[in-house]
Amino acid sequence: MAADERIEPRDWMPDAYRSTLVRQIAQHAHSEIIGMQPEANWITRAPSLRRKAILMAKVQDEAGHGLYLYSAAETLGASRDDLLDKLHSGRQKYSSIFNYPTLTWADVGAIGWLVDGAAITNQVPLCRCSYGPYARAMVRVCKEESFHQRQGYELLLALSRGTEAQHAMAQDAVDRWWWPSLMMFGPPDAESSHSEQSMTWKIKRHSNDELRQRFVDICVPQAESLGLALPDPDLKWNEERGQHDFGAIDWSEFWSVLKGNGPCNEQRMTQRRRAHEEGAWVREAAAAHAARHSERERATGDSERAIENSERAAEDSEREEATA
Numbered sequence: 001m002a003a004d005e006r007i008e009p010r011d012w013m014p015d016a017y018r019s020t021l022v023r024q025i026a027q028h029a030h031s032e033i034i035g036m037q038p039e040a041n042w043i044t045r046a047p048s049l050r051r052k053a054i055l056m057a058k059v060q061d062e063a064g065h066g067l068y069l070y071s072a073a074e075t076l077g078a079s080r081d082d083l084l085d086k087l088h089s090g091r092q093k094y095s096s097i098f099n100y101p102t103l104t105w106a107d108v109g110a111i112g113w114l115v116d117g118a119a120i121t122n123q124v125p126l127c128r129c130s131y132g133p134y135a136r137a138m139v140r141v142c143k144e145e146s147f148h149q150r151q152g153y154e155l156l157l158a159l160s161r162g163t164e165a166q167h168a169m170a171q172d173a174v175d176r177w178w179w180p181s182l183m184m185f186g187p188p189d190a191e192s193s194h195s196e197q198s199m200t201w202k203i204k205r206h207s208n209d210e211l212r213q214r215f216v217d218i219c220v221p222q223a224e225s226l227g228l229a230l231p232d233p234d235l236k237w238n239e240e241r242g243q244h245d246f247g248a249i250d251w252s253e254f255w256s257v258l259k260g261n262g263p264c265n266e267q268r269m270t271q272r273r274r275a276h277e278e279g280a281w282v283r284e285a286a287a288a289h290a291a292r293h294s295e296r297e298r299a300t301g302d303s304e305r306a307i308e309n310s311e312r313a314a315e316d317s318e319r320e321e322a323t324a
């Protein structure tokens with residue numbers, strides 16, 4: 001770790017390093033798949049074919065991110081069934097941001113710009129995480145996240161430059177998503193229980209507050225070009241620090257949503273459990289197909305080897321005849 005080398009699945013690792021990674025990667029994976037819900041809500045109501053196609057691609061990407069991450073957790077010996085079971089029974093969490101509702105079409109833009117934007121700020125440093133499979137998954141995820149962020153920004157720009165009502169819709173969405181997006185970086189450093197150990201293990205490279213500050217500094221000029229205001233009267237450039245100052249975050253809201261009292265916690269979990277149950281036949285069919293496929297491969301593998309062997313034998317005897 002001191003040499004900045006990657007830790008790979010077969011390497012020895014402390015139990016606590018393994019369990020920290022499983023917990024973090026699982027929570028990340030759960031967030032990706034739960035995160036599909038608020039936006040999927042708008043697929044049938046997207047205002048044009050182009051917007052619908054983009055949104056479908058984006059939501060499918062999130063499913064893909066979940067798959068990369070569950071696979072990364074499996075390299076640590078975790079079982080996917082067990083992780084999903086923990087999600088469904090509330091023993092593992094997902095990002096609280098997805099417990100907020102998507103009330104208008106502009107929310108799709110605000111999620112892309114702010115929520116995917118915050119996710120990128122969090123995940124770019126994870127590309128250098130000490131655990132190899134997680135770091136490599138993040139490289140791919142981040143490329144897709146930047147497409148998500150751009151589509152959100154472009155959607156909001158179209159609304160902001162549209163009619164008065166469209167502009168107001170965009171502003172309302174930004175007003176609702178701004179503060180929860182800042183909460184995505186987690187509690188302040190002083191109260192963050194896992195941060196220090198994760199920094200030593202190079203799972204985390206920057207503190208919650210550092211990343212939050214970076215995100216605010218990125219968003220301010222973007223909001224200006226969008227022609228939208230960020231809902232914080234205390235937000236202003238601090239010449240001395242070379243960063244923006246911003247207002248106090250309402251952490252009581254964060255803890256309350258985390259504990260299950262957000263506007264959509266119940267809805268998200270009910271929908272997730274239902275999707276899991278309704279998808280049981282797909283998982284069974286896929287497992288049966290995989291089993292049959294590997295059986296067939298073994299059988300054709302055997303017969304191919306038999307042909308190869310007899311060919312080799314024929315060549316050998318020809319060679320013997322020639323030398324004789």
Ligand SMILES: [Fe+2]
Pocket residue numbers: 032061062065141145
């Ligand atoms: Fe994602």
Ligand SMILES: [Fe+2]
Pocket residue numbers: 062116119144145148
């Ligand atoms: Fe995304």
